[in-house]
Amino acid sequence: MPRILIVEDEDIIRSAVRKLLQHAGYEVADAVSVEEAEGLDPDSFDLIITDLRLPGAPGTEMITRAPDTPVLIMTSYASLRSAVDSMKMGAVDYIAKPFDHDEMLAAVENILARGHEPASSRADEDPDRTADTPSGDPSTVMFGTCEPMQRVFTLIRKVAPTETTVLVQGESGTGKELAARALHLLSPRANKPLISVNCAAIPESLIESELFGHEKGAFTGAVSARTGLIEAADGGSLFLDEIGELPAEAQARLLRVLQESEIRRVGSTQSQKVNVRMIAATHRNLKAMTRTGEFREDLYYRLNVMQIRIPPLRERRGDVLGLASRFLKRQAEKLGRPDLSLSPEAMQALERYRWPGNVRELENAIERASILTDTDIITPSVLDLDSDYGDEYIPETLVEGDNEQTPTRDADSANDLSLEDYFQHFVLENQDRMSETELAQKLGISRKSLWERRQRLGIPRKKGAGS
Numbered sequence: 001m002p003r004i005l006i007v008e009d010e011d012i013i014r015s016a017v018r019k020l021l022q023h024a025g026y027e028v029a030d031a032v033s034v035e036e037a038e039g040l041d042p043d044s045f046d047l048i049i050t051d052l053r054l055p056g057a058p059g060t061e062m063i064t065r066a067p068d069t070p071v072l073i074m075t076s077y078a079s080l081r082s083a084v085d086s087m088k089m090g091a092v093d094y095i096a097k098p099f100d101h102d103e104m105l106a107a108v109e110n111i112l113a114r115g116h117e118p119a120s121s122r123a124d125e126d127p128d129r130t131a132d133t134p135s136g137d138p139s140t141v142m143f144g145t146c147e148p149m150q151r152v153f154t155l156i157r158k159v160a161p162t163e164t165t166v167l168v169q170g171e172s173g174t175g176k177e178l179a180a181r182a183l184h185l186l187s188p189r190a191n192k193p194l195i196s197v198n199c200a201a202i203p204e205s206l207i208e209s210e211l212f213g214h215e216k217g218a219f220t221g222a223v224s225a226r227t228g229l230i231e232a233a234d235g236g237s238l239f240l241d242e243i244g245e246l247p248a249e250a251q252a253r254l255l256r257v258l259q260e261s262e263i264r265r266v267g268s269t270q271s272q273k274v275n276v277r278m279i280a281a282t283h284r285n286l287k288a289m290t291r292t293g294e295f296r297e298d299l300y301y302r303l304n305v306m307q308i309r310i311p312p313l314r315e316r317r318g319d320v321l322g323l324a325s326r327f328l329k330r331q332a333e334k335l336g337r338p339d340l341s342l343s344p345e346a347m348q349a350l351e352r353y354r355w356p357g358n359v360r361e362l363e364n365a366i367e368r369a370s371i372l373t374d375t376d377i378i379t380p381s382v383l384d385l386d387s388d389y390g391d392e393y394i395p396e397t398l399v400e401g402d403n404e405q406t407p408t409r410d411a412d413s414a415n416d417l418s419l420e421d422y423f424q425h426f427v428l429e430n431q432d433r434m435s436e437t438e439l440a441q442k443l444g445i446s447r448k449s450l451w452e453r454r455q456r457l458g459i460p461r462k463k464g465a466g467s
């Protein structure tokens, strides 16, 4: 019978996971901290499931303290997925809270069935996961052959090995997070954690304690001391996405971290040294925000030591088909349909489209079309690109005299519109009484998608709204 060790300081979660696993037939032991787990001979277990942030040493410590046992990391925010993904110094997987029972059992079964193998060897599973290799070139992390992206890669190669703070600018979905990952992986810090934080996805009331940690009793609900994300990134890199959304108080604290390399937990009088390389990103014009007082000017200059601008996809059309074929290959493997391909008309449509949602929109369009297409050839009608952004491209289904039996664009976009309308209505009507997690659950989407759709539809989360 496989033996599993749970390391989690929150009683409710620890006991729920323990019961779930015992019920599924596993032998389970638990601990509230890394220190307590240490006394249980962690390497004698078949699997360790640990929370990322714990009182005392962070959960990732279990990786080094039990080098022969696979470690599954639990983390509170969907925005941390990529962080944990990148910090696989040996952790074999991660699971974002809140998770449901099936999800947890599937993750456990998967890891145990696989047997323990080092995270680095799993990069083979997905051609895009070579990012786990702490050496090489930006092109192993992100695709780009056109001139503007080659310039970005040159800059990344030059800046990555230094300690310089970098500000990555670019529209939503252009690949800012990937650029941050490349900067980390090509730096001497590659073997240490890369912690990614989406400043817009964490409720304003929690952001300071999330970033800086807190002492026991610092505020109502702070039942124990907690390590902040900056501390968790010690020795590695911290990626602050959507930095423009950081509230004023947190901006002031962050400035101190940059000036003095010190953090002070919320509720603590003592500072401690941290060694973190900062990478920030935004799609907003931070300089303009300093003029209106929304963003501190001193912080802006501290962050903007080096700027990398990721061009929107419409400025690198030469890369569209290369990216599309990469995403298609991934979908073909995932769906077990190796013959999926794009028709010449579909390729033309992709090249002419304006891509307001950039690479993310292209990735989603390919994923959607791969699932919806009845044949192996993806046509423009299955791609279903928004005709408002089609440039000069006219879909064949709308050309007079064309008798092809496919749904017309008008019918499809009417459908889209009503869904978006519904989404907008639902959010506006319920956001005052529901948390983001509840809203996302009711809508059947992840918190990250909720946040993305809010951005796209121009209904950002209200400052101070509940968590």
Ligand SMILES: Nc1ncnc2c1ncn2[C@@H]1O[C@H](COP(=O)(O)OP(=O)(O)OP(=O)(O)O)[C@@H](O)[C@H]1O
Pocket (backbone or CB within 6 Å): 141, 142, 143, 144, 170, 171, 172, 173, 174, 175, 176, 177, 178, 179, 241, 283, 323, 359, 360, 363
């Ligand atoms: N050059 C690229 N090669 C391969 N995939 C890419 C590239 N650029 C972006 N992507 C993919 O597109 C998606 C969006 O990228 P990413 O999250 O890095 O964008 P972003 O600019 O950080 O977006 P946001 O501002 O909305 O957070 C991701 O799934 C990423 O893997």
